[in-house]
Amino acid sequence: MSGASFNRLSALSHTLQKQFTSKRVSVGVIGSGNWGTAIAKICGENAEAHPELFHPQVHMWMYEENVEHLGETRKLTEIFNSTHENIKYLKGVQCPSNVYANPDIRDVGARSDVLIWVLPHQFVVRVCDQLKGHLKKDAVAISCIKGVSVSADRVRLFSDIIQERTGMYCGVLSGANIASEVAKEKFCETTIGYDPDNSVNPLYTPNTIRSVFNRPYFRVQVVKDVPGVALGGALKNIVAVAAGIIDGLELGDNTKSAIMRIGLAEMQKFGAMFFDCDRLTMSEESCGIADLITTCLGGRNRKCAVAFVKTGKPMHVLENELLNGQKLQGAATAKEVHEFLEHQNKVDEFPLFKAVYNIVFKNLPPNKLLEAI
Ligand SMILES: NC(=O)C1=CN([C@@H]2O[C@H](COP(=O)(O)OP(=O)(O)OC[C@H]3O[C@@H](n4cnc5c(N)ncnc54)[C@H](O)[C@@H]3O)[C@@H](O)[C@H]2O)C=CC1
Ligand SMILES: O=C(CO)COP(=O)(O)O
Numbered sequence: 001m002s003g004a005s006f007n008r009l010s011a012l013s014h015t016l017q018k019q020f021t022s023k024r025v026s027v028g029v030i031g032s033g034n035w036g037t038a039i040a041k042i043c044g045e046n047a048e049a050h051p052e053l054f055h056p057q058v059h060m061w062m063y064e065e066n067v068e069h070l071g072e073t074r075k076l077t078e079i080f081n082s083t084h085e086n087i088k089y090l091k092g093v094q095c096p097s098n099v100y101a102n103p104d105i106r107d108v109g110a111r112s113d114v115l116i117w118v119l120p121h122q123f124v125v126r127v128c129d130q131l132k133g134h135l136k137k138d139a140v141a142i143s144c145i146k147g148v149s150v151s152a153d154r155v156r157l158f159s160d161i162i163q164e165r166t167g168m169y170c171g172v173l174s175g176a177n178i179a180s181e182v183a184k185e186k187f188c189e190t191t192i193g194y195d196p197d198n199s200v201n202p203l204y205t206p207n208t209i210r211s212v213f214n215r216p217y218f219r220v221q222v223v224k225d226v227p228g229v230a231l232g233g234a235l236k237n238i239v240a241v242a243a244g245i246i247d248g249l250e251l252g253d254n255t256k257s258a259i260m261r262i263g264l265a266e267m268q269k270f271g272a273m274f275f276d277c278d279r280l281t282m283s284e285e286s287c288g289i290a291d292l293i294t295t296c297l298g299g300r301n302r303k304c305a306v307a308f309v310k311t312g313k314p315m316h317v318l319e320n321e322l323l324n325g326q327k328l329q330g331a332a333t334a335k336e337v338h339e340f341l342e343h344q345n346k347v348d349e350f351p352l353f354k355a356v357y358n359i360v361f362k363n364l365p366p367n368k369l370l371e372a373i
Helices: 014-022 034-049 078-082 106-111 123-132 158-166 178-183 206-213 227-247 251-273 279-285 286-298 301-309 315-322 330-344 351-361 366-372
Strands: 027-030 058-061 066-069 072-075 100-101 114-117 140-143 148-151 154-157 168-176 187-191 218-223
Touching: 027 034, 027 106, 027 168, 034 058, 034 100, 034 178, 034 206, 058 106, 066 078, 072 078, 072 123, 072 279, 100 106, 106 123, 114 206, 123 148, 123 158, 140 158, 140 251, 140 279, 148 227, 154 158, 154 330, 158 168, 158 227, 158 366, 168 227, 168 286, 187 206, 187 286, 206 351, 218 366, 227 251, 227 279, 227 301, 227 330, 227 351, 251 279, 251 286, 251 351, 279 286, 286 301, 286 315, 286 351, 301 315, 330 351, 351 366
Parallel strands: 027 058, 027 114, 058 100, 114 140, 140 168, 187 218
Antiparallel strands: 066 072, 148 154, 168 187
């Protein structure tokens, strides 16, 4: 078992419940895209189910935009707060009425004890800067962001960036969780990386954090290996692009399985080489192997990579054409990881990552993928 696993501990202890009676935890969500809205739905359901633990309302920061609705142009927040449906990013899913779409990011930050970050990784740094000075002193953060950030010669996890820029301790949630399926309450598992030894607030135990997210259809496992959880979610997006290339070339399931196996090995090698991750986190937990499988079968990165092979259009064009405002992470992550590996003089030790980068950004023909690995 990877790291220390907490989820087999019993549900919240009596003592903890008593602590919460005096102070109910306010949960806030930063982001309201496809996954952001699904996560807010889960948190809203738990706030309703555990009124002794949680503040009844969950504020979800919604990046304001105008959308066409029933023949009128209206603000997305107004539509969400009257219909409880995010008609742009999670159409057809009803959220509980205690989830409130708040366009004021600082207000969401200021009222939250547990602040969940679920936005495309491109926007994280700007959002951190907007929130600085507008957060509760003892708040903790959980990042559901899948990606890494590269600056100069460093590769960094978004949980570390959030922690450094805001001062909040930041754990990570990541798993085999295609948002549209989770939102329809189809059973899945997820992993939270949370290290209570490093959290500044002893009130927020692993069980507290688990109870924010755990639902009968969304089973949470908590481990201590925070970098392992974060890297699994980021790196599998590169492998999903490779899987989409294989599907675009119509090479079949055996070939795709080979890509997934090689991809998993590169993910584990990267984690061990640069972050001291536990290899087992990626091979045994939802955030590793299971997320890799689901994303290579049904994710957006795979879908756009299939179209990339079939149409020859660049990935950013396909992102705009196929995803209705949702964002791709795989191509950007392939580029960022490549830049980092170049700095480290290690590109050739990760042939699958290298091949994806060369195909997406350097015009290597997709049918050269297998030769390259
Ligand atoms: N969608 C999925 O199935 C899953 C996604 N994730 C991860 O969750 C994270 C968030 O993804 P999604 O919620 O799916 O987002 P998304 O792909 O639906 O992106 C759209 C979101 O970006 C926001 N946005 C657009 N321009 C912005 C700006 N300038 N500043 C701030 N926000 C802006 C939009 O308002 C919207 O909330 C990503 O790291 C993704 O990899 C993780 C698990 C599942
Ligand atoms: O991370 C995901 C599922 O766990 C979603 O992956 P995509 O961004 O490729 O859709």
